[in-house]
Amino acid sequence: MSPVAFHIAILRAAALLVPEPRRTDWLAEWLSELWHIRRDSPGINVTAFCMGAFPDAFWLRRNESGFSSLSLLQLDVPPTPTGIESFPDQGTAALASPVRCLAWLAILGMLCLAIGLLLPAARPVLLSMLYPRDLVLLSPLNEGDVIADANGFFDPRPSISWEQFQWLKAHDDGEFSDLRYYETTGLSAGRQRHGAPALRWTEDLSVLPASVKTRLVRDDAAPNALPPGTKGFVLARLRHGNVRNSHYHFIRVSDRPFRTLGMVLPAFLFAGLLLRIMNAGSPECHLRRISARRSLFLAAKTLLMALIVAVGSLDLTSFGHSVSPLFLHVLAFGSLFAVRWIVADQRNRCPVCLRLLAHPVRIGGSSRILLEWHGTEFMCDRGHGMLYVPEWPAIWSARQRWMELGASWGGLFLG
Amino acid sequence: MATELKLSHTAAMILKAIESGHVYGFGVMEVTGLPSGTVYPAMRRLERDGLIRSRWEKQSIADAEQRPPRKYYTLTTPGRATLEASEKRYPLLANLIPIAVGGNA
Numbered sequence: 001m002s003p004v005a006f007h008i009a010i011l012r013a014a015a016l017l018v019p020e021p022r023r024t025d026w027l028a029e030w031l032s033e034l035w036h037i038r039r040d041s042p043g044i045n046v047t048a049f050c051m052g053a054f055p056d057a058f059w060l061r062r063n064e065s066g067f068s069s070l071s072l073l074q075l076d077v078p079p080t081p082t083g084i085e086s087f088p089d090q091g092t093a094a095l096a097s098p099v100r101c102l103a104w105l106a107i108l109g110m111l112c113l114a115i116g117l118l119l120p121a122a123r124p125v126l127l128s129m130l131y132p133r134d135l136v137l138l139s140p141l142n143e144g145d146v147i148a149d150a151n152g153f154f155d156p157r158p159s160i161s162w163e164q165f166q167w168l169k170a171h172d173d174g175e176f177s178d179l180r181y182y183e184t185t186g187l188s189a190g191r192q193r194h195g196a197p198a199l200r201w202t203e204d205l206s207v208l209p210a211s212v213k214t215r216l217v218r219d220d221a222a223p224n225a226l227p228p229g230t231k232g233f234v235l236a237r238l239r240h241g242n243v244r245n246s247h248y249h250f251i252r253v254s255d256r257p258f259r260t261l262g263m264v265l266p267a268f269l270f271a272g273l274l275l276r277i278m279n280a281g282s283p284e285c286h287l288r289r290i291s292a293r294r295s296l297f298l299a300a301k302t303l304l305m306a307l308i309v310a311v312g313s314l315d316l317t318s319f320g321h322s323v324s325p326l327f328l329h330v331l332a333f334g335s336l337f338a339v340r341w342i343v344a345d346q347r348n349r350c351p352v353c354l355r356l357l358a359h360p361v362r363i364g365g366s367s368r369i370l371l372e373w374h375g376t377e378f379m380c381d382r383g384h385g386m387l388y389v390p391e392w393p394a395i396w397s398a399r400q401r402w403m404e405l406g407a408s409w410g411g412l413f414l415g
Numbered sequence: 416m417a418t419e420l421k422l423s424h425t426a427a428m429i430l431k432a433i434e435s436g437h438v439y440g441f442g443v444m445e446v447t448g449l450p451s452g453t454v455y456p457a458m459r460r461l462e463r464d465g466l467i468r469s470r471w472e473k474q475s476i477a478d479a480e481q482r483p484p485r486k487y488y489t490l491t492t493p494g495r496a497t498l499e500a501s502e503k504r505y506p507l508l509a510n511l512i513p514i515a516v517g518g519n520a
Contacts (some may be wrong), residue, residue: 002420030482033441039482049441054449063463398509 006036010050026060069282098297098354105304112311121318136250138168138234150407160234176236181217185234264310267335275339301389309334351378351402357387425449429457431512433467434498438487446512453491458488466494
């Protein structure tokens with residue numbers, strides 16, 4: 001991709017964040033500035049300039065999506081004597097509709113996946129999810145070099161010589177099929193983790209971890225030309241669920257993603273438990289009402305967030321050609337934030353139409369908590385009801401309260 | 416009301432730059448030394464608050480010079496009043512921003 005195309009791509013990506021009515025004008029201004037910069041200021045860092053389009057686009061999205069008429073001057077107005085004050089929503093318009101919320105999460109998940117597929121360390125982990133469960137790596141049991149390292153990451157080493165492979169093949173009792181020997185042709189310097197290089201197959205499979213180059217040996221006579229002591233890998237298919245033969249030590253190739261991405265489920269469960277203990281994730285009265293639509297939305301949102309957290313953590317901790325052990329820490333913290341957001345988002349949605357509640361109005365004052373209710377009221381745009389959120393818990397208003405509005409209110413609302 | 420608006424130093428610098436004749440985004444960036452991620456959102460905010468206004472250059476002028484048209488920013492009357500108030504608050508502001516060639520200050 002040429003630099004010009006790259007810079008235009010950055011601006012077009014940022015333009016997606018700009019509200020639709022202003023997008024064309026916004027993009028035209030940035031493209032024009034880009035053109036002039038490239039012509040008049042050759043020494044400038046054009047990429048850094050283009051990256052500035054993102055804060056600009058974010059600003060427009062946050063400030064021009066429904067509350068553009070509110071200016072700083074209006075916010076300086078003192079509270080009214082009744083203690084009622086309205087304030088704008090902050091950047092929630094994009095997620096207001098449940099469909100748009102899921103669409104944004106799906107886009108974010110796809111973005112994480114795309115970034116992961118571009119990263120040398122994350123790509124094999126993601127792609128190896130596609131491997132069948134019966135695909136295994138073998139090593140002689142006495143050497144036991146095909147191991148998972150201390151952090152649970154699958155980290156095999158070249159361990160089998162051609163002679164050992166022939167012996168293993170001769171003594172196979174039908175436990176394995178399709179036995180293949182991959183000869184090691186080179187190690188990439190400086191790309192080892194814990195002294196154990198990972199694999200990259202050059203034929204048939206091209207997605208296992210990089211840093212060791214291998215070649216599939218098809219011709220039985222070929223290894224004779226190899227220098228003595230050359231070692232490689234044996235890949236096979238498992239015929240049965242269990243292996244009785246004691247000559248082999250094996251590991252399933254598909255265990256690799258299981259050991260990394262598979263951790264997101266326990267991480268989510270742990271985060272949910274932690275939040276429940278802290279009472280931050282406790283269901284409010286209106287959340288306890290079960291409906292198929294809400295349950296489906298919650299399930300879809302949780303799945304997408306799990307994908308984002310798992311792949312996002314992998315992306316963030318992929319340095320060079322290896323995944324950092326920090327992956328587990330990032331995953332744990334990411335899960336905590338994700339579960340917290342899922343609960344908060346579900347709590348702030350209308351239980352009927354699942355749209356985000358809007359028009360927040362602050363009522364009362366903290367100094368008068370003994371005399372009147374103090375907190376924030378949210379309203380459903382479609383008029384399904386109102387949510388009362390107490391600012392400080394009191395005896396009569398310790399938790400959020402949902403009040404349904406009857407059909408007689410329908411005339412006051414849209415839709 | 417606008418004259419009572421207190422600007423940050425950054426916003427005041429941008430306002431001063433525009434007043435000094437640096438009338439498009441990159442010009443403001445160059446003269447203030449601020450990054451694009453600061454200048455453009457600040458100019459959106461100033462425009463939203465009515466202190467500056469933007470207009471596209473005529474297509475015919477750009478066509479004659481074989482380049483795309485630029486978006487130019489100018490101060491509004493409340494913007495000038497706010498800048499005057501800001502210059503009292505930040506006395507060195509005028510020294511920081513050189514007047515552009517053909518500028519109106």
